[in-house]
Each structure stands twice: as structure tokens, then as C-alpha cells.
Amino acid sequence: MRLTPHEIAVIRDCARAHFGDGAVVRLFGSRLRDDFEGGDIDLHVTTTRDRLPFAQEFRHSLEERLAADVDVHVVDGSGRRRAIDEIAVLTGRVLTGTPILLPPDLDPKTRARIMHDACREMVEEAIASGLLTRKRLTEVLDDLRPKLPLDEDKVRGLSRLERLLADSLLLQFGNLVATIQDQLIRTLLLASDGALPSRRRDAQRERAQALGILPDDIDFKTIADARNAVAHNYPGQPAKQARAINEVVAAVPVALRAFEALLRYAERKGLASPPVQ
Secondary structure (H helix, E strand, O other): OOOHHHHHHHHHHHEEEEHHOOOOOEEEEEHHHHOOOOOOEEEEEEEOOOOOOHHHHHHHHHHHHHHOOEEEEEOOOOOOOOHHHHHHHHHOEEOOOOOOOOOOOHHHHHHHHHHHHHHHHHHHHHHHHHHHHHHHHHHHHHHHHHHHHOOOOHHHHOOOOHHHHHHHHHHHHHHHHHHHHHHHHHHHHHHHHHOOOOOOOHHHHHHHHOOOOOOOOOOOHHHHHHHHHHOOOOOHHHHHHHHHHHHHHHHHHHHHHHHHHHHHHHOOOOOOOOOOO
């Protein structure tokens, strides 16, 4: 476990201040792996108090006192347990409080099954969202294709409907890339390594390619550059708007191929069922 005694003491102190004496705080994720370097401090809190605003205040206090990035996941008894809760309970180490969610003597086979089921739940949710986004993205791209590629004059001449289509293209592309990067790759790495990966997306992609989760020949720089272009707004600058949209159009096939590769990998590993056609 890569936490110092001082860091553990700070976590316990902040947990008591924000959640009271009854909270159970677990460390999980990459900080449990001595063979990893860096990484966020991933904490799971079980409490009877309402999640907000205590969770946000807890995280802010920790980040200020520890000068480190902290992710906090809270279960407060007001709703059903999420997949991330199962994973934290299974893999985490209790820093403070008395755990009551799972018996401590679960055999390795049972733990592995629960871990697999939790990862599968998260993967299938991400895939369902991604399939819908993929459908919308390809439809809007087909509708906009007669105007492509765009240039400054074409952007100036777009009708109101065509501008809405262009905006929708950028939105759906951003949503698909977020599903790929922030949900699928992250969860598939969790299922493979047994620990949450680094928050750094480039490190996640490198690890995913090393494990065969993501094919080496997918040029993710094209996707990342296009997503960065989407993140900027260019009001009154039709030439820059045209370049940004053209970048996204060029990156769409790469993103679709990456999504398909992750989908097939998840199916091979038993983390997803083939989608109904």
C-alpha cells in the first residue's frame, strides 16, 4: 500500500470530521499496488449520512491537506449498491471503521466472481450508451456528408438545420470518445489488473495496448486531437470551425474502430454479451 502513516492519519481525521465516527473508509485502486507508481488516491466511504455535500467537502479537504488528487466514492444506504461499490469492498483495504458490507473471509473464487460481475455491469452500461451514441453519430454524419469537407465559405453558407447537424456531430463524437476513454478502457483495465488505472488517459491507452485490450494500430492521437478541437469554441471564425469539423469527420472512423475493438474484447473476456442486431 502506497500511503504514508501521515496520509492515513489525515484521511482518518477528515473522514471523522465529515462523516462521523461510524464511517468505513477503504483505500482501493492503484495505490494498493506496490508495483505501480503515482496514481490518484481512490477512497470508498460507507456512511449513513447523505452523500452530498459531505463527499465533495471530504475530497476537497483531503486534496488541500495531502496535495494529491483524490477520488471519493460514497455509499450511504439510500440506494442500491453500484458495481464500483462491490469492487471497492472486494479489493480495498480498510483505513478506518468496522466493515459490514461483505464478510472478510470470502474465498478467492467468490471474490473473483463478484469482481467479474461488477466489471461486467459497468462494461455493459458503457456499451449500451456507446451503441446508442454510435448510431446517432453515424446518422448525423450521413446527413451532413453532402456538405463535406467544409471550408470557410461552406460554413458561412450552412442553413440553420445544417448548423444543428454540425453541432450534433461534434457532440456525439465527444460522447463516443468519452465512453471509450473514460468508461470502457478504464473498466477493462480494472478487470484485467484488479486495480483502478491511472487517471492519465495516455497511460491508460498505453496499458490497454500492452494488454491487447486496444489494438496497437489504432491511431489514438487522431481521436485525441479531434476531441481537443471539439473542446474549443470558435464563434465568428468560420475557417477554424471548418477545420475542427473536418478533423472530427476524419477521426470518426478511428473512434468507431476503437469502440468496436473494445466491444469485441469485452465479449471475448465474458464481460459483455454480443449486442442484439
